[in-house]
Amino acid sequence: MPISSSTLVRTTAALMLAGLAALLVIVGMSLWLGNRSQDHFNEVLAARDLRAATLDFRTTLQDAETGQRGYLLTQDDSYLAPYNEARQELESHRQRLTTLLQSRPNGDAISAAINDAAAVKLDELEETVRLARTGDRETALELVQSDTGQTAMSELRELFTGIVEDADRRLAESVEQQRGSASALYWVSLIGALVIIAVVGGSAWAVISYTREITEARRLLSSTNITLEERVSERTAELARANEEVQRFAYIVTHDLRAPLVNIMGFTSELEASIKPIRDYMERGEVAGDDQLANEAHLAATEDLPEAVGFIRSSTRKMDGLINAILKISRDGRRPIRAESIALTAMLQASADAIQHQVGELDGVIEVADDLPTILSDRMSLDQIFGNLLDNAVKYADASRPLRIKISGEKLIGNRIAIDVADNGRGIAADDHERVFELFRRSGEQSKPGEGIGLAHVRTLVRNLGGDITVTSELGKGSTFRVVLARDMRRFIGSMQ
Known part of the structure; x- marks a missing residue:
């Protein structure tokens, strides 16, 4: 079926709109899925940081506890080195953990419980170390055996375990959601690409079909133009001959019209010359007031006849001018032109x-x-x-x-x-x-x-x-x-x- 220019325009416009819609969907979905991926990534980072801070705090606290017990058992000052290092790091770890817990549900309550338990444990560590240093090792051991520090440490382990498990769960969920977003983006991109390929293919088909028809039309036009110049020349010659005949006819008609017009103009001049003595005579004579015929003759000779002759002369002059104009155009049209x-x-x-x-x-x-x-x-x-x-x-x-x-x-x-x-x-x-x-x-x-x-x-x-x-x-x-x-x-x- 031939494709008209309007059909090509409508088809191309429809395909372009479909391609644009597909592109907009791809871009929109890509932006939305990208934002979702960014949110999941931020969630992963937050869970990872919270998990790392919890483990750092727990490990440092365990290092301090290990150094305390080694010193109590051996009275060797070398065991105090890890204890002192852990004590110096605990406060920064505690502050970091407290800050990260603020963004989590019930984070303030968990942070308060950790701080309270950690304070009890740290007080127990400091007191036992102080007693051992002063030589009161027995009292220090009794304080350790009182399970005050052990209870606080157990509570901290439970809190730390809960935080780590929650962070692990959040990490797993975020990773799974990121996989879902990546899969959705893949399918959206794939479907959009197929739509765009279909649009490009349809547009290419329409353009190729239309181009073929134009090529065929040009071929037909070229074959038609082979004889067109000859036909145009023949038609131009026919028109020129027809125009020449019209000009010849106009010349003959206007030339024949001039003969009676010249006669009219001549007799008008004679009539005008004849009216003048009649008018002069009528103007010198006296007309009786009750002689109606004489009055009408006087009016005709002095007013009506001169006015009528004036109208005739004016009309004949105008007609003479028009005939001369037509003759001029006719002569110019019949004059041979020279390049x-x-x-x-x-x-x-x-x-x-x-x-x-x-x-x-x-x-x-x-x-x-x-x-x-x-x-x-x-x-x-x-x-x-x-x-x-x-x-x-x-x-x-x-x-x-x-x-x-x-x-x-x-x-x-x-x-x-x-x-x-x-x-x-x-x-x-x-x-x-x-x-x-x-x-x-x-x-x-x-x-x-x-x-x-x-x-x-x-x-x-x-x-x-x-x-x-x-x-x-x-x-x-x-x-x-x-x-x-x-x-x-x-x-x-x-x-x-």
């Missing part, structure tokens, strides 16, 4: 210089780009095209600001060039952007003389050169006319022959 090398910058600068006096009266300036290329086209047509555009820019200047006209160019793809004629004049309303190129149509306030044929004539000339003209404008801000021409019109002329 020659034209330096656009020099030609447009000459056109600008020709109206410089009018621009100066408006305190204006004309800027012509100095980097315009040289093209092969018809010089007379280009002179008329840009001369008309510059005349319009001057005619429809905005009186509220100095006139500014800028002519620039741009190379287009293919055998094309665009020339922009921009001004800051009155501008053209958006609804009239296309109408201004129609014959006998004008835009905006009709405060300037004209028949509405200038831009229609320009469009005809541009199209005869194988180009086109468009306008972009904003009312009150100015207009830009873009003339697109063939850089070498000989190809266009060749397609017409």
Whole structure:
């Protein structure tokens, strides 16, 4: 089944969303499981530290007890060395254990019980050692045999055993939970990776399928384009012949219309000349107030007939102007065009210089780009095209600001060039952007003389050169006319022959 561009976009978007969702799940689960692993790791560290501190305290206390008993039995001062070392370390071990127990449940109670039992045991150790040193060994042994220290030590061993067992249990649980988190992370990563692989595979399949279809479409297009140029040339020649027939028909019609129009204009002049003596006679004669027929004749001779003749003359002049305009367009369309090398910058600068006096009266300036290329086209047509555009820019200047006209160019793809004629004049309303190129149509306030044929004539000339003209404008801000021409019109002329 063919894959359309919209289907490709929707499929790719869906796959990307699925991949993004999978990636977000992987990242989210990884962060969550990572935090859990960190918590379990911290729990392991805390349990390990508490277990180590408990064993250190217990071992040091046992070392002190061993040194005390050896000294009591042998009276050898060398046994006091481990006793003294243990006594020096016991306080730091006790403080460390007390600090670590604060974070555990019932830690304060356990810490208090350990401190109490340890105080009793340490007092017993110190007292027996002191008695033995003073020579009262018997009393020291009796104190040992009283089981006061033994009871305290048994209580401490029980407390230490409970702490170590709880720490071992916590270590085992944390390790197991870490294994569970690692296993969950493994499965999440594996499933997410499979989803991402499926997304990438689906996207690759869609792109490859679409690319194959594009390649096939290009192959078909290439085979079609083999005959396209020939068909375009044939159609262009047909259009050129049809346009020539239309222009010939317009020339014949307007030429035939001129004959009766000339007769009408001639008889109008004779009628006007005949009315003048009648009007003079009627104005000198006196008309009786009760002679209605004479009054009507007087009114017709002095007012109605001159007014009617004036309307006829005005209409015939307008019709004569329109016929002349159509004849001009027809003649220009039928005029043979000749391609020659034209330096656009020099030609447009000459056109600008020709109206410089009018621009100066408006305190204006004309800027012509100095980097315009040289093209092969018809010089007379280009002179008329840009001369008309510059005349319009001057005619429809905005009186509220100095006139500014800028002519620039741009190379287009293919055998094309665009020339922009921009001004800051009155501008053209958006609804009239296309109408201004129609014959006998004008835009905006009709405060300037004209028949509405200038831009229609320009469009005809541009199209005869194988180009086109468009306008972009904003009312009150100015207009830009873009003339697109063939850089070498000989190809266009060749397609017409």
